[in-house]
Amino acid sequence: MNSNVFDVIVIGSGLGGLRSTQELLKNNLKVCMITSKEFCSGASFYPGTWGLGMIGPKDEEDKKNLLENILKVGCNKSNPKLSSILVDNVNDEIDLLLKEGVNFKRSIDSDGVVPCFDSNKRRWFGFDFPSAKKVFSKMLEDKNLTVLSKTKVIDIYNIKDSSKGVLVEYKDKSLDILKSKSIIIASGGYTCLFKHNFSLELNSPIVQYLAYKNGCELINLEYIQFIPAYIKPMYKTVFNERVFNYITLKDRDGNDILENIKDLNNLLKERSTYGPFTTRLKSNIIDKKLFEYYKKDNDSAYFEYPKNIEDIDDTLIYNYFKWLKDSKKNINDKIHIAPFAHACNGGLKIDENASTTVNGIFACGEVTGGVNGADRLGGLSTCNALVFGAIAGKNASKYCKTHEFEDFNIDTPFDIEATKEDLEKFKDILCKLRESLYLEASILRNKESILKAKKIINSLKDESKNINLSTANKAILESYINFSLIFLENIKEL
Known part of the structure; x- marks a missing residue:
């Protein structure tokens, strides 16, 4: 060999x-x-x-x-x-x-x-x-x-x-x-x-x-599993669902975004038992409200941890806050969260x-x-x-x-060096693709939003034909666009 x-x-x-x-x-x-x-x-x-x-x-x-x-x-x-x-x-x-x-x-x-x-x-x-x-x-x-x-x-x-x-x-x-x-x-x-x-x-x-x-x-x-995580500070830090019982999700004016939900305490209790969004349980309305606020206001809801939350007698809460402390992550600020694509x-x-x-x-x-x-x-x-x-x-x-x-x-393959302009177009297409799938085909989706995402991605596919890229970037773009279309053909409205 x-x-x-x-x-x-x-x-x-x-x-x-x-x-x-x-x-x-x-x-x-x-x-x-x-x-x-x-x-x-x-x-x-x-x-x-x-x-x-x-x-x-x-x-x-x-x-x-x-x-x-x-x-x-x-x-x-x-x-x-x-x-x-x-x-x-x-x-x-x-x-x-x-x-x-x-x-x-x-x-x-x-x-x-x-x-x-x-x-x-x-x-x-x-x-x-x-x-x-x-x-x-x-x-x-x-x-x-x-x-x-x-x-x-x-x-x-x-x-x-x-x-x-x-x-x-x-x-x-x-x-x-x-x-x-x-x-x-x-x-x-x-x-x-x-x-x-x-x-x-x-x-x-x-x-x-x-x-x-x-x-x-x-x-x-x-x-695909979507879980709440930090938008700011400490972007991409995992949120621990166990603390849903101890926090209040607020909008930019400090209002509770969940205040109009019936039987909220029981729903929060149920929601604190699992991480990813699910359509099986009634408490998924909490994730939906979180995402609705993100889409509506182009902003993320926030909360503040109560004092001494790390002292609660719960294995997963204890390990979570010990990790935050060991990682020197500040839990005293306002924490903004939104659903993140977590696992497949x-x-x-x-x-x-x-x-x-x-x-x-x-x-x-x-x-x-x-x-x-x-x-x-x-x-x-x-x-x-x-x-x-x-x-x-x-x-x-x-x-x-x-x-x-x-x-x-x-x-x-014979490789080429893309122009700065084509590289910017490449990055822009990926950005628009991710944005459209997140907004139209994640935890809030229906027939109309799925069709909208397909239309956007097909338009991006046409746009991609007019740029010259390296072999690697060309493969990245081709895989993202075509796999996105395959994905959209295989999902149902929620």
Whole structure:
């Protein structure tokens, strides 16, 4: 094998990519991990959150109840086989991390925590970033692993079952083509489509679209989680829903934006039990009012934390305010919040082997859909990445053992340097696209607003034909525009 040919190319260095790479290296395979950031990055290591929770069943009986609740809150839109695999394997993955030396925060209540959208207490573990990085970084000593940091995936090629290619742009803007027998996609979701989001992939093509072009099917695209987060100060800081019970959301004049809602106290109590917006519960009116105010006044509602809120006897409130304090974040100012695109429950369709609908292309984590449905229990996103990351790594290893690499030739595209004017147009199109999807196709949407978004994006598509861009920026624009149109075709009014 030459230096640009590998057994497996792993796209993404979050928990899904890391866990799959562990399995690949166990099988002595030559692996290339591509990340637009650094090793150990993505949503799994997002700096703007107080931590990632992980849950698991307490025992065999609890497995049945957990699976039932996954299917229930998912509105039966998940694949029961995938959900069952998640439940059956999650404790093994948590125990493996413990054995390897990853530290976890523990619940104040020894009986566990009731996760977001759940009804029963489960095993709960707070994922610790520093110790996890230390554990996963041991892989860097393996001579079979090549990590390409600050490298963008520009295109994917599916030549034959055992002939795959990935076009990349390095940090110095040069282009290269990497080759492999198999690909594992673990690049995260597509929340980058929206103006306010938690995505760290704002300047790369949408990998789901690159896979879709090669025949990978998509599933459940409409199921995106929107959660309240800080607009100012500390933009993109996650809001903790538990404090809904203790604050008042106000407009610029100091008026309560929720004052006319009937049975407000009970709705706030319900709303404090879950993070993301959901259509299943009556308390979603709180999110809608929050978003209505944002749209109407081009402003965000604000609140002020009451004194000593961090002393409330609640595991999640305690850990949240401890994180704010440790991060030196000021909680004494007025906090403005609005809904942010947080996570995706839809994406690439996979089977029980973490295989997409294209032979030799596997996927895991938030880039996939079907493991969870319309809503997801809190703590299962991290678990999903670990469980199906391991499965993807194991099955890609088996795939490589039974397939011989067949070489192929693809010319590296000739690149151009865009003018300053064209770069400004490029940025403007992306800005308008994100704005339109956020305002017209997020938590407040109907047939008219969806049609409006389609009209805007088709207009942007026409506009994009008249600008000259580098290969990377051209791929970014193409993926955003075309994937947005696919997304709009797959969503319903709320």
